[in-house]
Amino acid sequence: MCIAMSVTFSAILFPADFSELSLRALDCAKGLAEKFNAKMYCLHVVDEAYQYWTGVSPESIPVGPPPDELLTIGRQRMERFVSEYLANFSQDLTTHVILGRPFAGIVKYAREQDIDMIVMATHGRGGIAHVLLGSTAEKVVRKAHCAVLTVRTAEGEFVHP
Numbered sequence: 001m002c003i004a005m006s007v008t009f010s011a012i013l014f015p016a017d018f019s020e021l022s023l024r025a026l027d028c029a030k031g032l033a034e035k036f037n038a039k040m041y042c043l044h045v046v047d048e049a050y051q052y053w054t055g056v057s058p059e060s061i062p063v064g065p066p067p068d069e070l071l072t073i074g075r076q077r078m079e080r081f082v083s084e085y086l087a088n089f090s091q092d093l094t095t096h097v098i099l100g101r102p103f104a105g106i107v108k109y110a111r112e113q114d115i116d117m118i119v120m121a122t123h124g125r126g127g128i129a130h131v132l133l134g135s136t137a138e139k140v141v142r143k144a145h146c147a148v149l150t151v152r153t154a155e156g157e158f159v160h161p
Helices: 020-035 067-085 102-112 127-133 136-143
Strands: 011-015 039-047 093-100 117-122 147-152
Touching (some): 011 020
Parallel strands (some): 011 117
16 A cells, blocks of 8 residues: 655755766756755855865964865855856755865755755765765765755666666
8 A cells, every 4th residue: 555645845955066967966956946946055065174284293284275265265166156057046045155074064054954855966986986085975865864865977867667
């Protein structure tokens, strides 16, 4: 016996990494937001790992740009992204740029904003790259309190048998 359920989403999060590969997931997030008349949140997490240090002693100094500069660059990239890909988006949209570890920032933000669904790309790294870098999408799926839709960015389209 199958019981029909009505599923709705009122808050959808799209974690933006500004890559070409994530645009397919953006299309899915926009489509779902429009279908469910949901508010969409677009979040970019500036990876704090970009802040490199010369060592681990008290005399260590940062080599990369300071965090404030990284956030400013992230905000500029978000503005360009929104103007290019979300200019005609008809639903309510909130954007935010934060500093942190991407998976942790996404999960925390989703909980704070009471997100119903996260829609994100999976870049499909394999082998040693996956072992060394891990998968942000995989960590989000494991840690998020809400539904997570991962959109594969493979070259081919899915054809139902």
